[in-house]
Amino acid sequence: MISALYVSKTGLAAQDKQLSTISNNLANTSTVGFKRDRAMFEDLIYQVQRQPGAQETQDSKLPSGLQIGTGARVVATQKQFTQGNLQVTEQPLDVAINGRGFLQVLQADGTLAYTRNGQLEVNEEGQVVNSDGLVLEPAITIPQGTSKITIGKDGTVNAYTQGAEATPQQLGNITLADFVNPAGLQAIGGNLFVQTVASGTPTQGAPGENGMGSLLQGQLESSNVDIVEEMVNMITTQRAYEMNSKVVSTADQMLQNIAQNL
Structure with a gap:
């Protein structure tokens, strides 16, 4: 007993x-x-x-x-x-990952963190950041006078400026990271994960290539x-x-x- x-x-x-x-x-x-x-x-x-x-x-x-x-x-x-449902927001800096992979952001201590949250914004310097102000990696800067931004499925970011809508300016490429064991990542809050021994080292690549998911502009991935x-x-x-x-x-x-x- x-x-x-x-x-x-x-x-x-x-x-x-x-x-x-x-x-x-x-x-x-x-x-x-x-x-x-x-x-x-x-x-x-x-x-x-x-x-x-x-x-x-x-x-x-x-x-x-x-x-x-x-x-x-x-x-x-x-x-x-597992993949969450995709929501159409029609916001130009909202991106959803359709498939495997994580967006990369630079933390204050210089290390990388990984996220599936594609709610991106622009800070006072024109840099693309997440909702906590962490800069997207690799960095992308939106020039002044930009009237339109397009993000391709392969991660290519183009800007159209006023008066030159016919000639896009390529700002850079969004790259994704993936892990052998994503379940081994450590959740640190703020929709962020960090690498651990269990997750393995990240593999970086362009969206839509080598098993990486593609990016969908104007959409967000809901909670699963x-x-x-x-x-x-x-x-x-x-x-x-x-x-x-x-x-x-x-x-x-x-x-x-x-x-x-x-």
Whole structure:
């Protein structure tokens, strides 16, 4: 009974982490480029009281053993990099990645961060930045007097100036980065990811080439959170939490009964 209390305690802690993961997913249903998390569970170490396959007699072996589990835990939260729905915004600096890859931005410490959020803007120096003011890498500067900007599927950025609409000025190219294991990236908030040992080193390339997704101007990638799925997960998590709580209550009643009758 004492062991049952500790086993159910691990279940309660695991379901609490699962609920936190679900609530974060639901909170980010409107976050552009957000990728949902999935909690991954594993069982804890077993107390082996009879070894499976042990010699029972000289001529027989145990077909099964006696193994008492000690509970469960959340061992990881895995990002699901499935494609989100594409939303048409008709804003010239909005870009969606249709396929694999990440936009690159330069952080304040000089390192690169990666994002699927294509809500780009222009700062006071004419540089293309994200919503937090981090400069797109490689840098692209919009000249004064620009009346129109086009971003091709291959990442080519052209500007049209007033009075010279027939002659576009090429400003540069947006390049994408991809990883062998995107789920190994570390999320740091602000729709940004950074490289880790688990993700591997980034491979850079032009959109639409070598497995990279293409860019779509005037569109944004929505969060890939499925609200119905998250609600179902929330219900099952709640029921699992209630059942673990019931085990705690039952074990407590059994201990109380022993204390009152012995």
